[in-house]
Amino acid sequence: MSIKVKVGQRIRELRNELGISQEALANKAEIDRTYVTDVENGRRNISIENLEKLIDALQVQLKDFFDAPNFIK
Amino acid sequence: MSIKVKVGQRIRELRNELGISQEALANKAEIDRTYVTDVENGRRNISIENLEKLIDALQVQLKDFFDAPNFIK
DNA sequence: TTGTAGACTCTTGTCGACC
DNA sequence: AGGTCGACAAGAGTCTACA
Numbered sequence: 001m002s003i004k005v006k007v008g009q010r011i012r013e014l015r016n017e018l019g020i021s022q023e024a025l026a027n028k029a030e031i032d033r034t035y036v037t038d039v040e041n042g043r044r045n046i047s048i049e050n051l052e053k054l055i056d057a058l059q060v061q062l063k064d065f066f067d068a069p070n071f072i073k
Numbered sequence: 074m075s076i077k078v079k080v081g082q083r084i085r086e087l088r089n090e091l092g093i094s095q096e097a098l099a100n101k102a103e104i105d106r107t108y109v110t111d112v113e114n115g116r117r118n119i120s121i122e123n124l125e126k127l128i129d130a131l132q133v134q135l136k137d138f139f140d141a142p143n144f145i146k
Numbered sequence: 147t148t149g150t151a152g153a154c155t156c157t158t159g160t161c162g163a164c165c
Numbered sequence: 166a167g168g169t170c171g172a173c174a175a176g177a178g179t180c181t182a183c184a
Binding site for chain 1: 121137144
């Protein structure tokens, strides 16, 4: 499975834990809502700057974002 | 300090620990050497796919790459 | 609320060359 | 070995609109 898909799944997982909509997350992170949809569905190769914004908005540390079974090799 | 700069510093740190050149790292990760230079110097907003390639080539886990003082908030 | 599509701008990422 | 430049194709990221 590609890293894009794994990142998308992890974002969706954390967003659901927070109980907020894609639009609310996009607003918090100050990025486009339709772009969040694409990222969650593994269709975009997100840059580190936008990934950091999303992870901040999800209120986790970068290292904890990647501390999930999917990311371990 | 921007995430681009932090990522660049961390890549350089880990590359130096491995004792390999930018060119050797670029070859291992299958990305362009001049691009590695720019990334290490914090001038490029790298995508998750290329960042994963570099981190693989540096032989660390994603979560360990981001488990450094610079990245903790 | 989420997903998709189209059109758009600007940057990523590659490559060759030179220092 | 590392840094920079210039040119380029490809893709990131935005926005409007509609289902």
